[in-house]
Amino acid sequence: MAHSDYNCCAVCDRKMSYVGIGAKTKTEICSTCIANLAQEGVIVHNVEELVDWAKDNNKETVKNILQIVGFHFCYYGNWVDESIEEKGIEEDKETRRIKGN
Numbered sequence: 001m002a003h004s005d006y007n008c009c010a011v012c013d014r015k016m017s018y019v020g021i022g023a024k025t026k027t028e029i030c031s032t033c034i035a036n037l038a039q040e041g042v043i044v045h046n047v048e049e050l051v052d053w054a055k056d057n058n059k060e061t062v063k064n065i066l067q068i069v070g071f072h073f074c075y076y077g078n079w080v081d082e083s084i085e086e087k088g089i090e091e092d093k094e095t096r097r098i099k100g101n
Contacts, residue, residue: 013072
């Protein structure tokens with residue numbers, strides 16, 4: 001099955017559920033990532049709140065926390081990854097993780 005057949009997590013980019021044609025890229029956050037974000041003091045319930053949190057905080061804070069929780073960029077274009085890149089946070093094209101430490 002192709003990755004595009006699955007809804008994937010907005011943070012870790014892992015497959016969440018098979019849906020076939022019409023899968024959504026990064027429209028939900030898995031329970032593991034919700035818990036990991038909360039452990040870092042980031043309380044979000046959905047993707048919109050995640051993007052708002054990223055917009056409302058400085059680049060280094062966002063970068064550090066997303067690295068801790070295992071953020072991965074997706075192969076497919078989506079507004080979550082775009083909002084992180086707009087923050088000036090770069091993708092390592094080889095690993096799809098955040099560039100730098």
